[in-house]
Amino acid sequence: xxxxxxxxxxxxxxxxxxxxxxxxxxxxxxxxxxxxxxxxxxxxxxxxxxxxxxxxxxxxxxxxxxxxxxxxxxxxxxxxxxxxxxxxxxxxxxxxxxxxxxxxxxxxxxxxxxxxxxxxxxxxxxxxxxxxxxxxxxxxxxxxxxxxxxxxxxxxxxxxxxxxxxxxxxxxxxxxxxxxxxxxxxxxxxxxxxxxxxxxxxxxxxxxxxxxxxxxxxxxxxxxxxxxxxxxxxxxxxxxxxxxxxxxxxxxxxxxxxxxxxxxxxxxxxxxxxxxxxxxxxxxxxxxxxxxxxxxxxxxxxxxxxxxxxxxxxxxxxxxxxxxxxxxxxxxxxxxxxxxxxxxxxxxxxxxxxxxxxxxxxxxxxxxxxxxxxxxxxxxxxxxxxxxxxxxxxxxxxxxxxxxxxxxxxxxxxxxxxxxxxxxxxxxxxxxxxxxxxxxxxxxxxxxxxxxxxxxxxxxxxxxxxxxxxxxxxx
Numbered sequence: 337x338x339x340x341x342x343x344x345x346x347x348x349x350x351x352x353x354x355x356x357x358x359x360x361x362x363x364x365x366x367x368x369x370x371x372x373x374x375x376x377x378x379x380x381x382x383x384x385x386x387x388x389x390x391x392x393x394x395x396x397x398x399x400x401x402x403x404x405x406x407x408x409x410x411x412x413x414x415x416x417x418x419x420x421x422x423x424x425x426x427x428x429x430x431x432x433x434x435x436x437x438x439x440x441x442x443x444x445x446x447x448x449x450x451x452x453x454x455x456x457x458x459x460x461x462x463x464x465x466x467x468x469x470x471x472x473x474x475x476x477x478x479x480x481x482x483x484x485x486x487x488x489x490x491x492x493x494x495x496x497x498x499x500x501x502x503x504x505x506x507x508x509x510x511x512x513x514x515x516x517x518x519x520x521x522x523x524x525x526x527x528x529x530x531x532x533x534x535x536x537x538x539x540x541x542x543x544x545x546x547x548x549x550x551x552x553x554x555x556x557x558x559x560x561x562x563x564x565x566x567x568x569x570x571x572x573x574x575x576x577x578x579x580x581x582x583x584x585x586x587x588x589x590x591x592x593x594x595x596x597x598x599x600x601x602x603x604x605x606x607x608x609x610x611x612x613x614x615x616x617x618x619x620x621x622x623x624x625x626x627x628x629x630x631x632x633x634x635x636x637x638x639x640x641x642x643x644x645x646x647x648x649x650x651x652x653x654x655x656x657x658x659x660x661x662x663x664x665x666x667x668x669x670x671x672x673x674x675x676x677x678x679x680x681x682x683x684x685x686x687x688x689x690x691x692x693x694x695x696x697x698x699x700x701x702x703x704x705x706x707x708x709x710x711x712x713x714x715x716x717x718x719x720x721x722x723x724x725x726x727x728x729x730x731x732x733x734x735x736x737x738x739x740x741x742x743x744x745x746x747x748x749x750x751x752x753x754x755x756x757x758x759x760x761x762x763x764x765x766x767x768x769x770x771x772x773x774x775x776x777x778x779x780x781x782x783x784x785x786x787x788x789x790x791x792x793x794x795x796x797x798x799x800x801x802x803x804x805x806x807x808x809x810x811x
Contacts, residue, residue: 379404381411392421398428406431413439417452426452434461442469467503480509489522489559498526499546511548518555520581525561527568546573555581557604571596578602582609610640617642624649635659637666647672654712656684660691664698674705682717685724685748689731702740707747725751 384391391414397403409432417425417440429435429452438459456462456479464484487503497519498504504525507517519525527546554577561568561583567590570577577596582605587593597616603609604624620642626649636659641648645667654677663670673696680688685708696704713721728746732753735744745754 379408382409383413385415391415391417392424395421395424395428398431399424407434409435411435411437415441417442422452426455430455430458432459435459436461437464438462439466440468465506479506481513482506482510483513484516485510485514486516486518486520487523488518488520496524496526507548508545511545513550514548515550516553517548517551518553518581519559519561520555521558523559525556525559527561527563527573548574550576552576553579555579555604556583556587557581559583560585561587581605588612607640614640614642617644620644622647626651637662641666643668645670649674649676651676652678654679654684656680656687657691658687660688660695663695667699670699670701672703673699673701675707677708679710679712680708681712681714682719682721682724685711686719686727689724689727693731693734696735696738696741700740701738703743704735704741705745707745708749711749721749724748729753 382394384394398406398409406428412432412435414425459479460481462479463482465479465482466484466486468488485503485507487497499508507514551574554574562585567587569590569592570587571592574596578600579602580596580600582588582603588597588609593613594616597603597613598618600617601619602622602624603617603620604626607625610623610625621644623641623645625640635652635655635657641663643666646669648667648670649672652675657675675692692706711721711724719727725748728748728751732744732746735741735746736755743754743756746752
């Protein structure tokens, strides 16, 4: 039965079951909108989950004789590609000549190189490539002119990435256009010949093979970066980087590291990294410190953090943050603070609540999150779980009274509280949509699980599409 044959009440019920964020409900409202949205909008940005049935259906649509032109696809995001669908996926990918943004989680193949790996070199319009859990050396090397390249390993088998072939060669081919590089999770990037001061002054373009002059974001988290026999000079290879995720190896040993660090505005790494290079930071505004099993019991923040910080995300294995007051001295301009503890006892949690409130009252914070993943309920604690939860309720009430705080999120065991205060400076459209009902942003709720807040309230896409169609009609 077609949509035209459905009774109106049944059609409305089906329409209500569709995702409100999708353009499909709008396309079902009239034939004119259907012709405008399908396929021009529906196939422009495609996301297919890892469900093989959905992926197979999409691939058959693209490769069918009477199907939509594959040239319409500009952005494609797919999960794992089963081995049985690999030839069909390669055929569909080769037809997407205007593909600019490609996200691929992985390929489920064993020994032979996948057919789609041979197609990459022909995607001349591709500018943004995100690959996860793929065998990097099996990708074709003809791809160039990329602006963004994200590759991810599998955390188990460290994958070598060398400059002579595969993704390593793609990096070299795109070195004059790349602005963002991410090499994460168990990849050993062996750069090879690293430029020296003598090479930079020599003149021939060939001396700059391992220089990416436009890259402003470099993320090497949970990976390693090495030269053949010496540490990589990051200040020469990446002269424009302002956001950096540190690798696991000893990258800070190079004598020119201080110059590289002094340019950074955002840094992600370990507490050991921060302590070694804290004196070199001069422009750092954001820090994400997550690696390492550091305990917060005797942690003095002035030894690790520069005074220029405005945003700080940090995690600890556990312990009572007895020196949390030193955070005020270390970062007097802090606006965003996120603290995560892997484990705390009931006594540590009880004492941390009061210290957190005292610290926040002395900082110009606008956003605060605190999370304790595991509450240690072992015997011997002075306080009970009920007393700890009551103490955190009091802390939450005190934090709500802070005039500068726009958002507060607390997660302590099963106790979860969040609050988003509406700011007069925000747009009047800054309302949160929940199940079709509009709620003011200054409400707060107690929830047991799931997402605790939405930091970016959005108007539904249907409204955006309606505004666009209305503007076209007025023209």
